[in-house]
Amino acid sequence: MASQGIEIEKKYDVDDAAVVPSLAELPGVARVGEPHVATLEAVYFDTDRHTLASRHITLRRRTGGADAGWHLKLPAVVGDSTAGDSTASDSTSSHNGAAPQRREIHAPLGQPAVVPERLLAHLQAYLRGAGLIPVVRLETRRTTYPLYGEDGVHLADLADDRVQASALNGDGLSANEQSQQWREWELELVHGSPDLFPAAEEALAAAGARPARHGSKLARALGDAVTGDAQDAGDEADATGLPTAEPGKKSPATAVVTFYLAAQIREILAHDPGVRLEEPDAVHAMRSAVRRTRSALAAYRRLYSAVAVRRLLDELKWLGRILGAPRDAEVILERLRGQADELPEGPAAAAVKSSVEHELGGRFDSGYRKMQEVLMSGRYFRLLDDLEAFRDHPPVRPQAEAPGRKVAAKLVDKAAKRLRRSHKAAKGARxxxxxxxxxxxxxKDAKRLRHVAEAAAPVHGKPAAKIAKAARRQQKILGELHDSVLARDLLARLGAAPDLPEAVASAYATLGERQEELGAAAESKYRKAWKKSRKFLQRGVI
Known part of the structure; x- marks a missing residue:
């Protein structure tokens, strides 16, 4: 079984002659425990192009010490459900003096060259079909000084590491006769607060420590071998390319789109492992990110090359359809499970439940199998490549440099107008x-407006956020109505099967009537929501 947590630490370069200072006088530290020494050997894995290192991701198999096993370290970014807060952080640098955070996942040692499947699931969206090979071997003699608080709580560990690094070829053998050697200190929180770092940094600096020039031992060992994304990322983006600075009121339209698309690409990559590992709600979250990406591209398509946008829209529609098959089956199945439980107990209810489970469970299983195949396909990996290429090098037209606030406002107004038309058409429909x-x-039009307003929020603030919230409410209510229609149609088909016992047909009819009631209630809620949100959907509201 794999385990995971958030690693919060700071690294320091030190000379060989530096003396580890006593940290017992730091605020909140009551005592320093007895140091203990361990010899660690770690083999790091990456592609031959150092794909993982370029995204500040490390994968290693380490023996020795208390945490021997496979270790996967990923940058902890905005929206990471395992992180203690919702701030973006970069594994290679500190922002405003804060300690970098990384998400760390452990798995048992297993076989030396066989990466555990659960860890691979977190990497496939980055590897995109490339294989992993051993790239670096590190031998570390670590002396650890544990820091404890007044109540005996283990606050942090100061590790004094003497490191020897050797580059490896694909067979795990040393690539050359030379190796690197250095010494570094790491101060890592255990149960302590980040408030410990400033005072500790002063004491360590007085002992000769300097902020580390590299974010990890692997980065130092690879040195100039890692180029491209690794050099370009720095403080400007995390491992998935999300810019840290929102567009301002004077930013061009392309900056508004790029920021929003970057966030959605990050969401797609962040939820990809959960889909592979069948984690709850992962498919829904990934599908939603795909839809938001598609909506933004469709809305702002005039700013870009028509061919590039059309290709992305087609591929995003394809991926959304693949993700939608198991998700839709899952939603209707959960809906009908709860309602079938309300039927009087007996053979008829059991028959209905069995039939619904067989029908929708089968759809879910086949849809999930197909989805898992697609997530390992070259087509999916090319889509990820194309999305990142579009984000990093957008094929803009001259109008892309128009003021972002003006362009975003026009598109929100256009989407609101479209929603008003569809609302009027629904009122007049038979x-x-x-x-x-x-x-x-x-x-669908409410969903489009929601996404366009969300994209506009960085440059239009609360007015855009209110529009997005109103559109989301309508979308959600009408989603309930749509689910009732789908469930009703399914029940009608199952209830029309030949030679069905009367009691079973009656049970299907009862559930069908329940869908009619729920649909009518949802439509009533929608009418009230429309009246309430009408003021947010008028022309020129932002």
Missing amino acids: LGAPHETALHQVR
């Missing part, structure tokens, strides 16, 4: 299927 189809179009 009852039954035409009315339901028209309301489904309202839902």
Whole structure:
């Protein structure tokens, strides 16, 4: 089984003759425990192009010490559910003096050259079909000084590391006869607060420590071998390319789009492992990010090369459809499970439950299998490449340099106008299927408005956020209506099977009537939500 947590530490370069200072006088530190010495050997894995290192990701298999095993370290970024807060951090540098944070996942030692599948699941979206090979071997003699608080809590560890690094070829053998040697100190929090770092840094600096020039031992060992993204990233982006600075009120339109797209690409990459590992809600979250990406590209398409945008829109639609198959089946199955439990107990209810489970469970399983195949396909990996290329080198037209606030406001107004038209069309549509189809179009237009307003929020603030919130509420309510329609149609088909016992057919009819009631309630909620949000959807509201 793999385990994970957040690593918060600071690294320091020190000379060989430096003496480790006593940290017992630091605020909050009551005593320093007895130092203990361990010899660690770690083999780091990456592609031959150092794909992981370029994104500040490290994968190693380490023996010796208390935490022997496979270690995967990923930058902890905004929205990381395992992080203690929601601030972006970079594994190679400190922002405003804060200690870098990294998400760390452990797995048992296993076989020397066989990466555990659970760790690989977190890497496939970055590897994109490339294989892993051993690239560096580190031998470290570590002396650890534990720091304790007044109540005996283990606050932090100061590690004094003497390191020898050797580059490896693909077979795990040394690539040359030379090796690097250096000494460094690491101060890593255990249960302590980041408030410990400033005072500790003063004491360490007085002993000759300097802020480390590299974010990790691997980065120092590889040196100039890592180029491209690793050199360009720095303080400007995290491992998935998310800019740290929002566009300002004077930023061009392309900056507004790039910031929003970068955030959605990060979401896609962040939820990819959860989909592979079948974690709850991961498919929904990834699908939502795909939809937001597609909506933004569609809305701002006039700023870019038509060919490039069309290709991305087609591929995003394809991926959304693949993700949607198991997700839709899952939503309707959960809905009908709860409602079937309300049926009177007996053979008829059991037959209905069994049939619904067989139908929707089968759809879910086949959809998930297909989705897992797609997530390992060259087509999916090319889409990720194309999205990042579009983000980093957008094929802009001259109008992309127009003021972002002005362009975003026009597009929000356009999307709001489209929503008003579809709402009017739904009011005039005939009852039954035409009315339901028209309301489904309202839902799609509300979703489009929501995404366009979200993209505009960095340059329009609260007005755009209020529009996005109102559109989201309509989208959610009409989503409930759409689910009731899908469930009703499925129940009608299953209930029309030949030679069905009357009691079973009656149970299907009861559930179908329940869908009608829930659909009517959702439509009533929608009408109220529309009246309430009308003021946010008028022309020129931002």
